[in-house]
Amino acid sequence: MTRSKAALIGAASLKPVRQTEGETTLGMLARVSARALADAGLEKDAIDGLLVGPQVGETPQHVPATVSEYLGLQPAMANVVDLGGASGPGMIWRAAAAISAGMCETVLCVLGNHRNAEAPRSPNRNPIREFDVPFGASGANISYALLMQAHMAKYGSTAEDFALIAHWARANAQRNPNAIFHGKPASVEDVLNSPIIASPLHLYEIVMPVAGAEAVIVTSAKRAKELGSRAVHLLGAGEKVTHRAVSQAPSLTSGPLKPSMERAFAQAGVTAQDMSLLSLYDCYTIMVAATIEDAGLCEPGGFGRFMRAHDFGPEGDMPLNTHGGQIGYGQPDLAGGMTHVVEAVHQLRGSAEGRQINNPRLALVTGNGATMSEAVALVLGADE
Amino acid sequence: MSELADLKVPGPTEIELTKPFWKAAAEGRLLVQRCEDCTKAILYPREICPHCWSEKLTWEQASGLGRLKSFSRVHKPGHPGWMPVSPYVVGLVELDEGPTMLSHILPGECEPAVGDRLELKPTNIGGRVLPAFQRKDQGENV
Ligand SMILES: [Zn+2]
Numbered sequence: 001m002t003r004s005k006a007a008l009i010g011a012a013s014l015k016p017v018r019q020t021e022g023e024t025t026l027g028m029l030a031r032v033s034a035r036a037l038a039d040a041g042l043e044k045d046a047i048d049g050l051l052v053g054p055q056v057g058e059t060p061q062h063v064p065a066t067v068s069e070y071l072g073l074q075p076a077m078a079n080v081v082d083l084g085g086a087s088g089p090g091m092i093w094r095a096a097a098a099i100s101a102g103m104c105e106t107v108l109c110v111l112g113n114h115r116n117a118e119a120p121r122s123p124n125r126n127p128i129r130e131f132d133v134p135f136g137a138s139g140a141n142i143s144y145a146l147l148m149q150a151h152m153a154k155y156g157s158t159a160e161d162f163a164l165i166a167h168w169a170r171a172n173a174q175r176n177p178n179a180i181f182h183g184k185p186a187s188v189e190d191v192l193n194s195p196i197i198a199s200p201l202h203l204y205e206i207v208m209p210v211a212g213a214e215a216v217i218v219t220s221a222k223r224a225k226e227l228g229s230r231a232v233h234l235l236g237a238g239e240k241v242t243h244r245a246v247s248q249a250p251s252l253t254s255g256p257l258k259p260s261m262e263r264a265f266a267q268a269g270v271t272a273q274d275m276s277l278l279s280l281y282d283c284y285t286i287m288v289a290a291t292i293e294d295a296g297l298c299e300p301g302g303f304g305r306f307m308r309a310h311d312f313g314p315e316g317d318m319p320l321n322t323h324g325g326q327i328g329y330g331q332p333d334l335a336g337g338m339t340h341v342v343e344a345v346h347q348l349r350g351s352a353e354g355r356q357i358n359n360p361r362l363a364l365v366t367g368n369g370a371t372m373s374e375a376v377a378l379v380l381g382a383d384e
Numbered sequence: 385m386s387e388l389a390d391l392k393v394p395g396p397t398e399i400e401l402t403k404p405f406w407k408a409a410a411e412g413r414l415l416v417q418r419c420e421d422c423t424k425a426i427l428y429p430r431e432i433c434p435h436c437w438s439e440k441l442t443w444e445q446a447s448g449l450g451r452l453k454s455f456s457r458v459h460k461p462g463h464p465g466w467m468p469v470s471p472y473v474v475g476l477v478e479l480d481e482g483p484t485m486l487s488h489i490l491p492g493e494c495e496p497a498v499g500d501r502l503e504l505k506p507t508n509i510g511g512r513v514l515p516a517f518q519r520k521d522q523g524e525n526v
Contacts, residue, residue: 125399130399133463135487137486146474146475146476147454196457200456248484
């Protein structure tokens with residue numbers, strides 16, 4: 001495939017769990033990496049590039065060296081990608097760029113985290129800590145509640161509109177035995193009856209933190225062909241970072257994913273309407289709503305009508321987050337963003353057991369970090 | 385109100401640059417920075433203007449008036465120290481001078497609504513007087 005910027009030839013997950021006992025992040029990264037390697041049909045020494053995430057509370061600095069040493073790798077390209085929930089998709093185009101630049105041939109992109117009872121976090125001493133926390137605004141829930149309230153005020157969107165997104169995530173999670181909410185569907189009424197955490201956000205509209213790990217192996221299209229790999233191709237990518245604290249956001253209703261998706265679509269020569277799968281970052285329902293609108297799938301403020309006009313299941317006309325999204329699957333910290341890549345790989349190569357979409361050709365994958373402020377969009381295509 | 389003062393919650397992690405801001409806040413005043421080159425107002429305080437990168441920034445007392453851009457009633461706080469007063473309201477306050485700040489929104493006569501006119505209400509939160517806001521109820525209905 002000549003349009004391919006790189007080939008995704010392996011993908012793997014560790015089943016999300018609410019708590020771990022005595023696990024290390026390093027150990028989890030190692031296990032998921034071994035599975036991704038096996039999925040790719042490669043030997044360890046084929047890996048000559050490594051992209052990892054920050055590992056707060058375990059390895060504050062020298063993360064790539066620590067992970068390389070543990071895995072017995074000696075990569076010719078190694079880096080930390082620190083874009084919050086956008087880190088996973090952000091790794092994919094960086095791997096492609098490093099391969100194109102001749103720095104390496106095959107890159108392991110891996111994210112994960114343990115959730116042991118004691119979870120030390122490093123102290124924050126930055127503007128968001130100094131100017132938001134003292135007023136009672138700690139954590140992401142409040143930031144996204146503010147974004148959601150702003151959307152409701154500007155467009156008249158309703159609690160039901162947002163609840164539909166959580167309902168579909170839970171519905172799709174029933175098709176994924178690994179999902180943390182497998183066996184626990186939720187109706188729109190269930191979502192609306194769940195407790196308000198920070199108005200207007202209900203509990204079921206918020207991801208559940210879990211332990212987990214996700215890995216993807218990226219190589220060149222040429223190498224993928226030589227290997228006879230089951231490949232999925234990177235066709236376009238876009239990235240944008242605009243702010244950190246919600247008070248500094250240029251807009252409360254449209255985010256940096258808008259220009260990111262525009263760039264990714266332009267690079268791939270496709271439009272949002274061409275997608276066979278929407279694999280959209282969903283830390284909160286408002287994030288999916290804003291992304292649907294920013295992608296141009298409907299007019300600004302129109303996501304509620306869009307949610308009522310389509311079927312978002314694997315057999316539906318608009319498959320969306322068929323793994324359950326993070327709202328249905330669980331959010332393994334930074335690896336949460338990579339779940340959207342892993343699911344797109346499975347769907348586009350026809351290995352999404354029990355939830356395979358029909359005629360998979362193109363997928364939109366989005367990643368989002370901080371307060372709708374770090375964005376990466378990918379367009380992935382099936383091997384043709 | 386006394387409950388807010390009694391909270392055991394994290395205060396501002398003041399740095400050298402922001403000392404004048406928090407000192408004024410303790411005296412019930414709200415400061416912003418003003419860029420001498422592009423004339424824009426800036427908050428939170430920075431070493432350079434984020435609009436034009438000028439280093440010519442001066443402190444200026446803000447009017448204390450603003451508009452509620454968004455808000456949330458927090459039932460489950462991110463920090464457990466806030467539990468005794470939850471639910472409480474935080475909001476994004478677009479100051480008349482231009483910048484937006486996150487602040488604590490004090491209860492008023494009616495429920496908060498996006499677009500509300502707000503005024504500065506210096507308030508003891510956790511033993512420090514911080515620049516909180518409250519709906520400005522005189523006339524000016526949305
Ligand atoms: Zn300036």
